[in-house]
Amino acid sequence: MAASPHTLSSRLLTGWVGGCVWYLERRAMQESPHKFMHLFRNINKQWITFQHFNFLKRMYVTQLNRSLNQQVKPKPEPVTSPFLEKTSSGQAKAEVHELRPISPPSLPLSRKANEKELIELESASVIEASIDVGNATKEEKQWKEMKLHVDDLPGILARLSKIKLTALVVSTTSAGFALAPGPFDWPCFLLTLLGTGLASCAANSINQFFEVPFDSNMNRTKNRPLVRGQISPLLAVSFATCCALPGVALLTWGVNPLTGALGVFNIFLYTCCYTPLKRISIANTWVGAVVGAIPPVMGWTAATGCLDAGAFLLGGILYSWQFPHFNALSWGLREDYSRGGYCMMSVTHPALCRRVALRHCLALIGLSTAAPILDVTTWTFPVISLPINLYISYLGFRFYRDADRKSSRKLFFCSLWHLPLFLLLMLTCKQPPGGGSDKGEPQS
Amino acid sequence: MASLRSGRRTVVSHLCRAFTGPGSHLAPERGAPRRDAAPSRVSRFCPPRKSCYDWIGPPDKCSNLRPVHFYIPENESPLEQKLRELRQETQEWNQQFWANQNLTFRKEKEEFIHSRLKAKGLGLRAESGQKATLNAEEMADFYKEFLSKNFQKHMYYNRRAQHVSCLCSLRHSEQRETAHPRPSSSGG
Numbered sequence: 239m240a241a242s243p244h245t246l247s248s249r250l251l252t253g254w255v256g257g258c259v260w261y262l263e264r265r266a267m268q269e270s271p272h273k274f275m276h277l278f279r280n281i282n283k284q285w286i287t288f289q290h291f292n293f294l295k296r297m298y299v300t301q302l303n304r305s306l307n308q309q310v311k312p313k314p315e316p317v318t319s320p321f322l323e324k325t326s327s328g329q330a331k332a333e334v335h336e337l338r339p340i341s342p343p344s345l346p347l348s349r350k351a352n353e354k355e356l357i358e359l360e361s362a363s364v365i366e367a368s369i370d371v372g373n374a375t376k377e378e379k380q381w382k383e384m385k386l387h388v389d390d391l392p393g394i395l396a397r398l399s400k401i402k403l404t405a406l407v408v409s410t411t412s413a414g415f416a417l418a419p420g421p422f423d424w425p426c427f428l429l430t431l432l433g434t435g436l437a438s439c440a441a442n443s444i445n446q447f448f449e450v451p452f453d454s455n456m457n458r459t460k461n462r463p464l465v466r467g468q469i470s471p472l473l474a475v476s477f478a479t480c481c482a483l484p485g486v487a488l489l490t491w492g493v494n495p496l497t498g499a500l501g502v503f504n505i506f507l508y509t510c511c512y513t514p515l516k517r518i519s520i521a522n523t524w525v526g527a528v529v530g531a532i533p534p535v536m537g538w539t540a541a542t543g544c545l546d547a548g549a550f551l552l553g554g555i556l557y558s559w560q561f562p563h564f565n566a567l568s569w570g571l572r573e574d575y576s577r578g579g580y581c582m583m584s585v586t587h588p589a590l591c592r593r594v595a596l597r598h599c600l601a602l603i604g605l606s607t608a609a610p611i612l613d614v615t616t617w618t619f620p621v622i623s624l625p626i627n628l629y630i631s632y633l634g635f636r637f638y639r640d641a642d643r644k645s646s647r648k649l650f651f652c653s654l655w656h657l658p659l660f661l662l663l664m665l666t667c668k669q670p671p672g673g674g675s676d677k678g679e680p681q682s
Numbered sequence: 683m684a685s686l687r688s689g690r691r692t693v694v695s696h697l698c699r700a701f702t703g704p705g706s707h708l709a710p711e712r713g714a715p716r717r718d719a720a721p722s723r724v725s726r727f728c729p730p731r732k733s734c735y736d737w738i739g740p741p742d743k744c745s746n747l748r749p750v751h752f753y754i755p756e757n758e759s760p761l762e763q764k765l766r767e768l769r770q771e772t773q774e775w776n777q778q779f780w781a782n783q784n785l786t787f788r789k790e791k792e793e794f795i796h797s798r799l800k801a802k803g804l805g806l807r808a809e810s811g812q813k814a815t816l817n818a819e820e821m822a823d824f825y826k827e828f829l830s831k832n833f834q835k836h837m838y839y840n841r842r843a844q845h846v847s848c849l850c851s852l853r854h855s856e857q858r859e860t861a862h863p864r865p866s867s868s869g870g
Contacts, residue, residue, distance in 0.1 A: 383736075588826075
């Protein structure tokens with residue numbers, strides 16, 4: 239039997255999604271293999287984005303950052319050492335070296351000693367003045383004109399829209415589309431991806447617009463474009479609008495109104511519910527989990543046009559996945575959250591944080607069993623996904639019991655590879671078109 | 683016709699100014715001294731005369747926010763001035779809030795560490811001579827306490843920040859309305 243276009247497309251898509259994910263993960267690993275060892279040692283770190291398929295929520299980029307709590311401890315006022323170490327003028331160094339041999343004045347040489355003291359004082363004041371000037375010049379150089387450079391604009395907009403996170407969100411949507419039953423429609427698929435991507439860019443930009451002072455105070459986010467003044471807030475909001483309008487229009491008129499509505503709803507949920515809730519209540523985590531769950535649902539509704547059980551199953555899987563992923567991550571960011579005023583379970587209700595993470599690891603086992611029941615996958619799926627589900631549940635249990643950095647780190651990293659693998663397995667075990675369906679057969 | 687052309691130029695110049703950053707101006711007046719709304723915190727920085735853009739500085743040591751030197755255009759309208767002053771005030775208020783927040787955090791954190799170390803019977807310095815610290819699990823109590831203690835402060839900050847941002851957008855739109863008012867329905 240010839241492979242139906244649908245099966246072929248599913249396989250291609252599986253391959254593509256797998257390839258994307260593998261590539262992105264590999265890049266993550268390659269960027270800092272040993273850096274991963276340092277993660278969690280210092281809570282002021284940034285994370286690589288495998289926040290897979292987490293619609294519009296958080297992006298983490300690894301950077302080797304060994305500096306301690308820069309926000310908490312103001313830099314010590316440089317007295318002599320920084321300037322001398324840099325020695326922009328060798329003269330200053332020479333003067334200092336000259337100063338050292340000067341011993342405290344002895345009586346018979348009191349006059350000479352006084353003169354020497356004066357010279358010493360003068361030299362010291364010259365050095366201090368030079369240090370001041372040095373510092374002032376150094377500070378002045380750090381001031382930047384707030385002029386938009388068109389060459390830099392693509393990079394700036396990419397960072398503003400959290401382009402890597404958006405890419406991952408789009409890949410969850412594509413997984414949802416591919417898992418949906420029915421013939422695979424390439425134009426619809428591409429429009430869905432484009433529309434979702436634009437909506438995600440818009441939501442991320444608005445989120446950054448709202449959070450500038452908070453982002454400034456966290457190491458993970460202090461290099462964002464608005465924090466650095468690389469673009470104006472007006473331009474950021476205009477960009478968001480220019481993404482949201484065509485994105486939603488594409489989804490509504492190019493795909494179907496249901497998907498468009500879900501897109502609008504998700505933008506609203508992220509920017510107007512999740513973002514302010516972060517500072518008010520721990521309920522933000524649950525709202526954020528819904529935000530992450532909607533993109534695969536959008537992929538499903540784009541393919542089928544309706545919100546059926548399969549859509550909810552996929553949404554449920556992404557929803558559950560958010561908790562072990564985020565709760566484990568937030569365990570290491572408690573200091574920044576506390577100082578910044580973010581209400582997170584890891585700070586306010588640590589036991590709940592770990593309990594919820596474990597609960598949802600176990601829920602993933604249940605959801606993978608529901609997949610064949612709802613005709614989304616074959617019965618092979620719960621069997622072959624059991625090992626990875628058991629493993630993440632085990633790590634969830636360790637986190638629950640041990641409540642330390644090591645266990646939280648392990649759980650977080652497991653979640654990074656667990657989800658892409660889980661979705662890939664789902665795609666490979668996708669329920670083929672039923673016996674009653676003649677779509678794949680040529681007409682007689 | 684002439685008025686239409688000049689109107690269009692004004693629109694374009696205002697749009698460009700808005701997009702490239704507040705306070706920027708397309709046609710700098712050569713020789714005119716640059717006027718700035720310097721931040722009230724002591725900063726020796728003075729932008730170059732010829733620049734007609736805002737300037738943004740390095741993160742402040744205490745608040746971690748980057749100060750902005752707002753450019754004052756020669757023909758600044760009263761509304762533009764109001765907007766600029768509002769932004770200036772907001773910046774200063776933000777700086778104060780976060781500087782205070784971070785300093786308080788640092789101070790209370792050190793007090794907490796000292797008291798815990800004392801309770802454990804340990805000195806402030808470890809055997810290696812480095813400053814003794816507590817691990818993250820021991821600090822968790824402090825983070826929770828600090829967050830709940832400062833909750834009201836943050837709520838007040840968030841409410842005020844929202845109010846100010848609404849005011850800013852209102853003033854911004856007022857300013858643009860004044861700059862190029864909508865044509866009346868009478869036409870001609």
